[in-house]
Amino acid sequence: MRTIRPSLPRVPAIIPAALLASALLAPLPASASAKGAPSSLMATQAADGTIQGELVEEGTGRPIAGALVVLMNEAGARLTATLTDTDGRFVLRVRNAGRYSLRAERVGYATTTSRTIDLEDGATVTQRLTARVRGVELQGIAVRARSRCERTPDAGPATQLLWEEIRKALESTAWTQQEGLHTYVVRHWTRDMGPVTLRIARETTRMDTTAASTPFRTAPAAELRDRGWVQAEDGETVFYGPDAAALLAPEFLETHCFRAVPHPTDATRVGLAFEPVRGRGRPDVRGTLWVARDSAALREMEFGYTGLEGSAYDRRMGGWVNFDRLASGAWIVRRWNIRTPMIRESRPGGAIAEPEQQIVAFREDGAEIMEVRPRGGEARMLGVFGSLRGTVWDSTAAAPLAGALVFLEGTEYTAATDSTGSYVMDGVPPGIYGLSFAHARLDSLGYEPPFMDAAVAESAVGQAALAVPSMGRIVAMQCADSAGAVLYGTVNNAANGFPLPAAAVRLAWPDDSAPGGLARAERTTDTRGRYLFCGLPAGVSVRVSGEFVGRPLPTATLALAQDAPREHAIAADALGRIQVGGFTMTTGARAPVRVSGRLTMINGAPLASGMSVHLVPMRLAEGDTASPRQVPVRENGEFIFGRVIPGEYQMDVVDASQRMLSRPLAVGGGESMQVDLEIDPATFSMDPVIVTARPRMGVLTFNREQIVAEMKHSTHAMEMLRRVREVIVTPSRCVGLRAEMNYYRPYSRSTPYRPLCRPMTIIVDGVPLEPRDNLLRVLPLEEIESIEILNPHAAASRYPNNPLGVMLVTTRRPASRAPAAP
Known part of the structure; x- marks a missing residue:
């Protein structure tokens, strides 16, 4: 048993989860074996007698593979079992002489029982069993939305028929696990999910290859009966999930009732629901085992918890188990999960008040068999995924957004858009994700796309369209907290159209209450040359003016409306020296021959050795090309780039540990540019890197x-x-x-x-x-x-x-x- 211990800030009490039991069943008695399965025979102790034979169809004589043949004593107690091979043959080792019988079971078909077999010490008896091919018909089962809950699963005809087929699948699953005849490649996942929509906020996965017969377990049935299915252990709360051993145990049957129920959306399925009997008085489980009507095959089990109190519990706690039948007839658990809450406690009434609990997230643990390989057989792929497809549209350019990175929040699933803005994200596990996208253009627009819910289903292609809103919509969102008109725009280099930072943009408009009868406002453009005014008076005309490095900007008079953000671009001469905090630039009249600069520490500390400056082109004029460049930083902090083409760049300062500080850089016209940057060591951003290993001679x-x-x-x-x-x-x-x-x-x-x-x-x-x-x-x-x-x-x-x-x-x-x- 493993409990989940999520790490949340200031969470004094956390609800953990026990891993759900696999499906399942307690180990069968030793000595079960099929002919042609050497390891099973080797694991069996020497037998005094042997019962062997074959199982064939009645009338045709065709062998029946994958049937479970059970050996029973005179009292009808089960002793051992095996699966028939591809030729319908079986071999059972029997330790003692006596009178026995055989029962052959196949999910979805009537059970076949042999005559009594008298087995003497050391003897070998051969039996030929015939089975009727008439399937068990579940199509005619009539169930009501609310039928009577029977105290035992065989109390009513519908529940008895359903339980018999479910029991066969569970017993076959147990036999497969006990024999260890398969190797599994399993994908495990842990997900943190939102408390309302269950959207996946974070997912971690790992792959494992195992032949373990019982990868998941639950507590003993007697303990679950006496203490309940949700227990406090060492200051934690542990949720147990029902495995087959618990479902078949007498302790479970005596504390639960059963009834046949219709599927709420799928008419091809019928369910056997179970719930605790009245007066149980302990935390318990309720759920449904879903069976296919046409084949009587067990498909899945879903369950939840009952008998819990407080606001920190809801019906979404629980899990499910998916079953699958292999070509050999063996049954396995293909997928499973269990979902438990993560709780925060608070005492708004003071330290002596009763604590209040709130669900802040859900933690889901699960696994899925991606590949199963029978001993000596061909591997079978079982993993089922979904896909997401769609487009990303840039409304500011009225064109598809190519080169965008579309991603699912908290995961490593990504896709890039092509020239048409289309993306395809395949191989995504089912779930509800947060979907968003990233692109270099978004930074220049000052827009960060929100996450949208994206549902991914098994073997299905989901559609999700994404978009950059119009520029008017973007600035309206930025001014959402201010009533009034909006004015936005850029200040650009008149020679080449590139943005200019640190330009002063001033507004003036009539206002009798203001000094001189004019109200005024001023903004300074950012490193992308952008400015934004929110909350301006609507229905008036404003005069736009300003200056850039001591030179006046062109003036204009604009009319503003309440519900229509106004855009205004300003062209200016890019001459002079610019200061933006610790970031200084000097521009000239023509295209720069070189970009030089100096780095200093804000605390006066000397620069670390091994630093370098990277210059990455982000946007150039049409027809211009440039490659990323890198130069070392000298001991005095100076660096030089020769002949840089005008455009928008990303300037990155990188230290010897590959930590990085990034700044946008607009290179305008001129002979030279001087860039002075003060560095705060705390602003370097990058995850720690491994330093325990050192390169030696390459x-x-x-x-x-x-x-x-x-x-x-x-x-x-x-x-x-x-x-x-x-x-x-x-x-x-x-x-x-x-x-x-x-x-x-x-x-x-x-x-x-x-x-x-x-x-x-x-x-x-x-x-x-x-x-x-x-x-x-x-x-x-x-x-x-x-x-x-x-x-x-x-x-x-x-x-x-x-x-x-x-x-x-x-x-x-x-x-x-x-x-x-x-």
């Missing part, structure tokens, strides 16, 4: 001890690589060496920069991966023995055809179980 090595230490911060290889300063992982999950990239800047929500992908060669256990392979994204750190990164020079002698470097990953798996990409 080789960077992480041993097992270092990888184990990194597990405190990362769960899989891709997360770890994002923290290695010599490595870059782009938003498209391209992995490359920092020195081989044209340029790198950390991901920003509103101004993402996507560097040119120059991937290194990645080799896992001697097998090269394809570019953008997903394996590193899902390879758990606990399965990695070492990682060795070679730069192009170090890799040349061993891997001469890999000019961008090589990463060697050695796993802890045997050679026969080397990981494969999903």
Whole structure:
């Protein structure tokens, strides 16, 4: 049992969750085996007798595969079981002589029982069983929305028929788990969800390969009966989920009642609902087992909690389990989840008052089998995902927004828009997500898109259209708290149209109550040359004026309306020296020959060694081109760029630890530009990077001890690589060496920069991966023995055809179980 311990600020009491039991069933008695399953036979103790045979269809004689054959004693008690193989054959080892019988069960078909078998010591008895192919018909079951809740599942004809088919599926599931005949690739997830809409705010995932027979468990049935399904343990509250062992236990049957119910939306399904009997008096579970009418196959179980008090509990607490039948006839749990609340306690009435509880979020833990591989058989893919498709439209330009990064909040699922503004995001797990997008243009517009709800369903394509609103709408939102008219615009270089920061824009309009009969307002343009006035009087004319580096701006007279924000662009000569806080620029009359500058610390401390300045073009005049550039910072803080083309740039100051400080830079006309920047060390922003490993002669090595230490911060290889300063992982999950990239800047929500992908060669256990392979994204750190990164020079002698470097990953798996990409 594992409990969830979410980390919330100032949350004195947290509701944790126990992991839901897998489906399920307590282990069957030892000695069950099918012919052709060697490990099952080896695990069985030496038998005194053998009962073998085959199961065939009545009339045709065709073998029946995947049926569960159960051995029973004279009293009808179950002793052992096995599944028939593809030829319908079965083998059961029996320890003692005696009188026995066989029962062959298949979900959706009538049960077949053999005659009595007299087995002597050491004897072998062969039985040929025939089964009628008449299916169990559930289509005719008539259920009411509110039928009587029977104290036992076999009390009424409808509940008895449903329970019999459900029992078969659960017993087959238990047998599959006990025998361990399959290897599973499982995707686990943990989600933090909103308290109202259940929108996913954060999701973490990990992949696991296991042959565990019972990956999830719950508490003993007697304990659940006596103490309830929600228990306080060591200061925490633990929610237990019902597994099959609990459902079949006498303690559960005596404390719950059952009834057949119709599905609220799907007429092809019918359910067996269970709930605690009246007067239970303890926290309990209620739920429904859903069965297909046509095949009687168990599809899923959903459950919730009852008997809980207080405002911190609601009906959304609970979970579900999905079942699936393999081609061999074995039943497995394909997907499951459990959802529990995260609670905040407060005492508004003082320290002695009763605490009030409030649900601040939900925590969902779940898992899904992505691939199942029978022993000696072909793998079967089971994972089911959905897709999102749509467009991003830029209303300010009346055109599609190409190159936007569309993403789901709190996850690593992203997609880029093409030239038509369209995006496709495949392979998304079902759920409700927050959907938004990012683009460099959004920063220049001063707009941050809100998140919208996006529902993703299994095997379905969802549509979600996104848009940048009109500029009038953007400024209206920025002035939402101010009543009145709105005036906005930019001050641009008249020679090339590029924005000018630190220009003073002044307004004046008639107002008898103001001194001199004129009211006035003034704004200074930001680093993008933008200005905004909110709350201006409507229905009057305002006079616009101002100055830029001592030169007057062109004047204009504008009429303002209440419900229509007014835009006004101002063209000015870009001559003189500009000061914006600690950011200083000097411009000349023609295109600059060079951009030079000086960095200083605001506290007077000396600059750290190894700093550099990056200049990244964001927008240039039509026909102009420029590449990202980088220059070192001298000891006195000076740096120089030669011949910079006019345009809008991103200037990044990077220290030796790859921490970064970014500022926009508008380069206007002139012979030279001087940029002086005061640096506050606290403003550098970047996640900590791994410093325990050091490159030596072009080789960077992480041993097992270092990888184990990194597990405190990362769960899989891709997360770890994002923290290695010599490595870059782009938003498209391209992995490359920092020195081989044209340029790198950390991901920003509103101004993402996507560097040119120059991937290194990645080799896992001697097998090269394809570019953008997903394996590193899902390879758990606990399965990695070492990682060795070679730069192009170090890799040349061993891997001469890999000019961008090589990463060697050695796993802890045997050679026969080397990981494969999903």
